[in-house]
Amino acid sequence: MQPVLEGMGAIDLPLQQRVVAALRTYLPADAVLFEAEQTRPYECDGLTLYRQVPMIVVLPATEADVREILRIASALGVPVVPRGAGTGLSGGALPHAAGILLSLAKLNRVLELDPEARTARVEPGVRNLAISQAAEPFGLYYAPDPSSQVACTIGGNVAENSGGVHCLKYGLTVNNVLAVRGYTVLGEPVEFGSAALDGPGLDLLSLIVGSEGTLIVVTEVLVRLVPKPVLARCIMASFAEVDAAGDAVAAVIAAGIIPAGLEMMDQAATRMVEPFVKAGYDLEAAAILLCESDGTVDEVAEEIERMSTVLRAHGATRLAVSANEAERLRFWAGRKNAFPAAGRVSPDYYCMDGTIPRHQLGRVLGAIRDMEVKYNLRCPNVFHAGDGNLHPLILFDANDADSVARADAFGVAILELSIAVGGTVTGEHGVGVEKINQLCLQFDEVTRAAFINIRLAFDPTQRLNPGKAIPTLHRCAEYGRAHVHHGAVAFPELERF
Amino acid sequence: MPTTPQHLPELARLVDQVCMAAAQRQPLTIRAGGTKDFYGNAVDGNTGVAEQLDPRSYSGVIAYQPTELVITARAGTPLREIETLIAAQGQMFGFEPPHFGVGATFGGCIAAGLAGPRRAGMGPAAGAIRDFMLGARVLNGTGQIQQFGGTVMKNVAGYDVSRLLAGSMGTLGVLLEASVKLVPRPFSEDTRRLACDEVQARALLSRWARASLAVSASCWCEGQLVVRLSGAHSAVMHGIAVVGGEDLSAAEATAFWSGVREQTVDFFAQSFPLWRVSVPATADSLALGAPELQEWGGALRWVATTLPAATVRARAATLGGHATLFRNNPGGVVALTPLSAIQQSLESRVRAAFDPHGIFNSGRMHANAAC
Numbered sequence: 115m116q117p118v119l120e121g122m123g124a125i126d127l128p129l130q131q132r133v134v135a136a137l138r139t140y141l142p143a144d145a146v147l148f149e150a151e152q153t154r155p156y157e158c159d160g161l162t163l164y165r166q167v168p169m170i171v172v173l174p175a176t177e178a179d180v181r182e183i184l185r186i187a188s189a190l191g192v193p194v195v196p197r198g199a200g201t202g203l204s205g206g207a208l209p210h211a212a213g214i215l216l217s218l219a220k221l222n223r224v225l226e227l228d229p230e231a232r233t234a235r236v237e238p239g240v241r242n243l244a245i246s247q248a249a250e251p252f253g254l255y256y257a258p259d260p261s262s263q264v265a266c267t268i269g270g271n272v273a274e275n276s277g278g279v280h281c282l283k284y285g286l287t288v289n290n291v292l293a294v295r296g297y298t299v300l301g302e303p304v305e306f307g308s309a310a311l312d313g314p315g316l317d318l319l320s321l322i323v324g325s326e327g328t329l330i331v332v333t334e335v336l337v338r339l340v341p342k343p344v345l346a347r348c349i350m351a352s353f354a355e356v357d358a359a360g361d362a363v364a365a366v367i368a369a370g371i372i373p374a375g376l377e378m379m380d381q382a383a384t385r386m387v388e389p390f391v392k393a394g395y396d397l398e399a400a401a402i403l404l405c406e407s408d409g410t411v412d413e414v415a416e417e418i419e420r421m422s423t424v425l426r427a428h429g430a431t432r433l434a435v436s437a438n439e440a441e442r443l444r445f446w447a448g449r450k451n452a453f454p455a456a457g458r459v460s461p462d463y464y465c466m467d468g469t470i471p472r473h474q475l476g477r478v479l480g481a482i483r484d485m486e487v488k489y490n491l492r493c494p495n496v497f498h499a500g501d502g503n504l505h506p507l508i509l510f511d512a513n514d515a516d517s518v519a520r521a522d523a524f525g526v527a528i529l530e531l532s533i534a535v536g537g538t539v540t541g542e543h544g545v546g547v548e549k550i551n552q553l554c555l556q557f558d559e560v561t562r563a564a565f566i567n568i569r570l571a572f573d574p575t576q577r578l579n580p581g582k583a584i585p586t587l588h589r590c591a592e593y594g595r596a597h598v599h600h601g602a603v604a605f606p607e608l609e610r611f
Numbered sequence: 612m613p614t615t616p617q618h619l620p621e622l623a624r625l626v627d628q629v630c631m632a633a634a635q636r637q638p639l640t641i642r643a644g645g646t647k648d649f650y651g652n653a654v655d656g657n658t659g660v661a662e663q664l665d666p667r668s669y670s671g672v673i674a675y676q677p678t679e680l681v682i683t684a685r686a687g688t689p690l691r692e693i694e695t696l697i698a699a700q701g702q703m704f705g706f707e708p709p710h711f712g713v714g715a716t717f718g719g720c721i722a723a724g725l726a727g728p729r730r731a732g733m734g735p736a737a738g739a740i741r742d743f744m745l746g747a748r749v750l751n752g753t754g755q756i757q758q759f760g761g762t763v764m765k766n767v768a769g770y771d772v773s774r775l776l777a778g779s780m781g782t783l784g785v786l787l788e789a790s791v792k793l794v795p796r797p798f799s800e801d802t803r804r805l806a807c808d809e810v811q812a813r814a815l816l817s818r819w820a821r822a823s824l825a826v827s828a829s830c831w832c833e834g835q836l837v838v839r840l841s842g843a844h845s846a847v848m849h850g851i852a853v854v855g856g857e858d859l860s861a862a863e864a865t866a867f868w869s870g871v872r873e874q875t876v877d878f879f880a881q882s883f884p885l886w887r888v889s890v891p892a893t894a895d896s897l898a899l900g901a902p903e904l905q906e907w908g909g910a911l912r913w914v915a916t917t918l919p920a921a922t923v924r925a926r927a928a929t930l931g932g933h934a935t936l937f938r939n940n941p942g943g944v945v946a947l948t949p950l951s952a953i954q955q956s957l958e959s960r961v962r963a964a965f966d967p968h969g970i971f972n973s974g975r976m977h978a979n980a981a982c
Binding site for chain 2: 231343584
């Protein structure tokens with residue numbers, strides 16, 4: 115039951131020719147791609163379930179190029195879909211059949227690095243890890259570390275409000291971006307935030323971060339850098355029961371500790387990754403926790419001791435503390451390679467991203483185990499346990515239509531359960547096109563209307579990444595009619611439509 | 612966030628008042644304890660005399676499970692009540708909010724968006740209110756109740772309106788309930804005092820920040836730099852060794868930081884216009900020839916001066932920041948730095964998305980542009 119999406123379909127060739135001609139009045143020929151063999155590589159992002167060849171791909175090299183492209187697109191009334199590295203997992207960069215795919219990959223310069231102020235001013239196409247590499251000589255780094263950090267760009271991170279395994283302690287993108295510059299869909303220059311810690315108006319930067327490219331096109335980002343800790347050590351703790359591991363997570367938090375990372379993998383996940391990464395995971399344990407401390411040598415020693423005491427008191431059957439950096443990285447290798455490992459053991463996998471209150475962990479994992487039976491698909495679980503962000507990996511076969519349908523239904527069931535227990539359908543991967551229907555369930559009609567009004571405040575033309583992030587009222591009405599939940603119509607209030 | 616039956620009448624009263632005001636285009640001033648009446652511009656009433664909306668009867672903690680590190684409470688809940696409740700569980704707000712009086716409420720604290728000394732501290736336990744906002748329930752300008760965000764740590768579903776509400780000064784809607792992330796109280800804390808000038812103070816604080824020193828607050832005034840260290844015992848001990856200076860007793864330290872936060876220390880006991888100048892911490896000296904108190908590693912500079920607003924604002928802008936006339940407005944000066952035309956227009960459009968008739972706290976932040 116994949117949603118019928120806006121912007122999918124055949125290319126209108128005369129329109130394509132008109133827009134190409136207009137763009138070429140300003141841009142060099144090699145910056146405007148429209149032949150199928152050139153545009154095909156852009157047909158999807160990290161969510162490969164959805165594909166659409168874009169009408170045109172443009173590759174601006176400067177901020178001024180971006181402005182001109184937006185002005186040309188406005189004059190012709192053409193939709194614009196911004197794209198970074200295309201690593202997103204929710205289809206946020208899925209192209210539009212009648213639109214321009216605006217790749218910001220060539221805007222990839224680190225413009226300024228100020229070690230005193232601990233900030234970096236970068237273009238949107240700079241890769242997440244490249245910021246940390248540029249900052250390294252100064253003993254600084256950019257903290258948010260999504261698993262795709264080698265490839266993903268800061269522009270994409272801003273669009274998605276990306277997290278990572280260390281955001282429990284260091285915050286999400288929204289907590290680490292000080293300011294952005296960019297253009298409205300009409301090509302008007304805008305700036306939000308500043309190098310100062312606050313501004314004189316509404317905090318519109320909070321809306322921009324995580325807006326999935328629907329409000330403005332970002333052309334410059336000012337990020338906060340933090341000092342690299344002298345030392346990091348990681349505890350690997352085994353548990354005989356998943357619930358016990360969940361309780362131990364709560365106990366660590368209750369003890370007043372905010373670990374640098376606090377991750378859980380269930381047995382299915384450790385058994386899936388171990389053959390590939392040889393991390394030394396305890397394969398007999400029902401679940402393992404990775405619990406990291408960073409700071410000075412003394413601080414780390416103090417915190418590791420404190421965390422070990424709590425974990426033992428809450429039923430850890432085995433504790434191993436990384437003795438050196440190589441071992442620490444090996445502990446993490448399994449966690450960070452969970453997605454590729456899933457790709458090796460199964461033809462396809464579908465990664466979910468719900469976040470739940472921590473105390474619901476046991477209940478939700480139990481329910482997922484029951485769903486594995488119901489949908490007859492395996493689902494190893496890795497997750498950011500410290501902040502309740504689940505990543506169930508549903509293993510399926512895309513060449514088997516029935517398997518796809520079951521995977522899809524399995525995913526929807528997990529998302530709905532996340533909402534039911536007081537959580538959200540997406541903790542860090544974004545809504546994109548993937549979870550657009552579930553937003554109809556998570557937010558009521560008046561709240562969704564507010565989202566639409568915000569979108570219109572920035573983009574009255576609704577041409578910036580249309581069909582993503584925020585469902586139209588019409589879409590939710592359609593979904594409500596089709597979707598009967600627990601024997602009751604999901605949206606009784608929409609009957610009058 | 613369920614509304615319990617005993618709170619329904621209060622909620623209904625607020626909804627009725629807003630619906631009535633919306634129908635009659637009656638401007639409203641949202642005001643609880645009135646502890647921050649001085650902050651921002653007077654509500655201009657737009658088309659007439661503003662009527663007051665008092666959310667204090669909508670009060671009480673809705674949910675608090677210490678292991679979730681989140682509290683959900685109604686906006687009218689006294690701030691002091693929440694701080695006492697969470698302190699008993701060894702937790703606190705990472706933004707150390709000023710109260711500015713006994714009547715301060717949870718909602719007023721969020722709407723004002725003001726953070727205290729811990730704002731620029733190192734590590735996960737410090738930040739602005741927006742950094743800790745997880746969810747909010749709002750009564751909009753047409754009397755509808757909207758629910759943004761949630762109670763979980765990570766949530767990227769829908770636009771992040773909860774954070775936008777922090778510091779929106781009641782110009783978007785009536786905040787009904789909010790969920791805010793909490794942080795554990797530090798295991799150890801110590802406050803040091805040393806003599807230095809303002810340039811030295813900022814240089815030291817910048818160096819210490821780059822060295823990950825556990826600084827959770829700083830205050831420089833009249834040649835004295837006072838620094839608070841918070842964190843693991845070893846981190847604080849290490850900080851003491853690096854910072855040096857003389858030790859303040861726990862009681863002295865508590866009184867001092869409370870005085871800075873609540874603006875009861877001597878510096879604030881004067882009648883000159885008090886400017887709140889927010890600039891990058893590493894910016895040069897303001898050099899306005901007026902007394903200053905600096906917090907947040909130099910990123911927040913309080914200046915008492917009768918210099919023209921244009922002079923103060925121009926200097927703040929040159930240094931990459933802005934200046935707010937915080938207290939003792941001599942009259943006729945807009946409190947907040949005016950926005951650029953496009954910023955103003957976007958802001959007005961966003962406001963209209965929540966409050967199409969412009970009934971809430973009109974003009975408290977900026978005059979609304981036509982839209």
